[in-house]
Amino acid sequence: xxxxxxxxxxxxxxxxxxxxxxxxxxxxxxxLYVGHRVATIDVDSRQQTLTHYVRNRRVHVxxxxxKLPNPQHFHLPSAWxxxxxxxxxxxxxxFRRSVGEIENKVDFLIIDTPGFDTNLTxxxxxxxxxxxxxxNDSLIDINVLARIDPDTGQPVETSHYARLVQRARSExxxxxxxxIDWVLVRNRISMLASRNTRQVQTTLDGIATRFGCRLADGIxxxxxxxxxxxxxxxxxxxxxxxxxxxxxxHVSARQEYRNLVSSLNLPIVxxxxxxxxxxx
Numbered sequence: 001x002x003x004x005x006x007x008x009x010x011x012x013x014x015x016x017x018x019x020x021x022x023x024x025x026x027x028x029x030x031x032l033y034v035g036h037r038v039a040t041i042d043v044d045s046r047q048q049t050l051t052h053y054v055r056n057r058r059v060h061v062x063x064x065x066x067k068l069p070n071p072q073h074f075h076l077p078s079a080w081x082x083x084x085x086x087x088x089x090x091x092x093x094x095f096r097r098s099v100g101e102i103e104n105k106v107d108f109l110i111i112d113t114p115g116f117d118t119n120l121t122x123x124x125x126x127x128x129x130x131x132x133x134x135x136n137d138s139l140i141d142i143n144v145l146a147r148i149d150p151d152t153g154q155p156v157e158t159s160h161y162a163r164l165v166q167r168a169r170s171e172x173x174x175x176x177x178x179x180i181d182w183v184l185v186r187n188r189i190s191m192l193a194s195r196n197t198r199q200v201q202t203t204l205d206g207i208a209t210r211f212g213c214r215l216a217d218g219i220x221x222x223x224x225x226x227x228x229x230x231x232x233x234x235x236x237x238x239x240x241x242x243x244x245x246x247x248x249x250h251v252s253a254r255q256e257y258r259n260l261v262s263s264l265n266l267p268i269v270x271x272x273x274x275x276x277x278x279x280x
Contacts, residue, residue, distance in 0.1 A: 005103035006039070007267055009110045010128035014161040015144045016115030018134040019187045021049035022225055023218070024112040026257050027132075029234045032069035034270045037106040040071045041098060043124055044114035045078040057232025068237055072106065074098045076120060088119045095123050108266070117164065125168035128180045130264060133165075134187040134218060137200050145184075145207050153199055154206045162211060182213035183264060188221040216263040219256045224249045 011024040024040065031038045042050040054073045061068050076094055079087035102109065111124045125131065135141050142148065145162045146155035158166070169180045184204055189197070208215045219225075224247070228234060235254040261268070 006106045006109040007129050008127050009108060009130045009132060009264075009266070010113065010124050011110065011132050011134070012113045012121065012125060012128075012161075012165075013133045013135065013144065014115055014117055014121075014164070015136075015141050016047075018115070018136050018141060019219065020115070020134055021047075021053060021112050022229075023132060023134050023185070023187070023260075024050055024110050025053045026234050026236065027261065028071045028108075028110050029069065029236050030257065030261055031108050031266075031268070032071060033236055034268060036108055036268070038071040038108045038110065039102045039106045040073045041109065041111045041124075042073070042075045043095075043118070043120035044112060045076075045118075045120075046114060048075060050112040051075045053229060053232055055232070056230060060231040060233065068233070071110070072102060074102075078118060078120060091119050092123060095120060099127065117160070122164065122168070125164060125180075126171055128168065128172075129178075130266065131165065131168075131180050131182045132185055132264065133161075133182065134185045135204065136188045137186055137197060139200060139203065142200065142203055142207070146210070148203055153203045155203070155210050158211075162207075166211070181265070182211070184208060184213055184215050185218035185260065186215070187218040189218065214263075216260060217256070218260055219253060222249050222253050224253055 009027060011020045013020060021044075028038050028040050040050060040054065042048055044050070051073065054070065057068060057070055060066070061070070076091070076098060079090040079094075081087050081090070099109070111127070113121045113124050135145070139148065144159050146159050147157040148154065149156045165180070165182060169182070173179050184207065186200070186204065204215050207213075224235070235250055235257060
């Protein structure tokens with residue numbers, strides 16, 4: 001699918017619970033605050049977590065009168081007809097229309113994908129300029145990328161999700177002469193150093209070398225994200241000084257996301273200063 005216009009960021013991993021939707025929405029809100037036009041697409045027909053996040057934010061704004069930026073959002077359901085070929089064509093047409101409607105009207109398009117392989121997942125990956133794969137700090141979660149030698153901790157066989165990405169990168173290179181910048185993001189990092197944490201780091205370093213992708217630190221395990229979801233807010237949103245004060249966790253999470261955005265090397269032009277009203 002040939003494309004011009006927006007820089008496309010796909011958040012993908014065929015492992016549920018890796019923090020894809022939270023990462024997608026925080027990236028979208030950050031980019032809005034620095035002055036970019038942003039759209040989001042949710043192709044997860046089952047969980048629809050990103051769609052619920054956007055809806056929660058809209059309701060919160062209506063109920064409180066707060067002025068919070070929100071991306072233009074689309075949710076694309078899977079087709080459920082009897083013919084697989086017709087379903088795939090219908091999904092392709094729906095995806096193409098949605099992207100075509102906004103690709104030249106926004107600076108960034110962020111696509112959140114489900115934790116399982118679907119036709120829409122593959123379409124989204126084929127369009128990515130930047131692919132962000134959150135990976136929980138667990139050897140179990142790494143298994144979707146590669147089978148690991150238990151003695152050396154090094155990858156010995158490519159797993160299903162990594163094969164999907166490799167196909168998408170090959171297709172992108174053949175069509176446009178450019179590859180996908182694939183970034184593995186360590187997520188839910190433990191606060192305490194442990195043998196498992198060191199082993200995960202070593203294993204991911206080996207996977208990054210094997211697959212030609214990059215490795216970035218993501219977000220530590222924090223309860224704060226569970227409290228933000230019901231209101232659709234993020235760590236980048238300003239706090240109400242009269243009723244809220246920033247916890248250490250809030251401030252730390254915000255800095256971690258700033259560091260993550262920086263590591264993605266996105267074509268960001270800071271047109272507006274992001275809000276800094278976080279009370280200590």
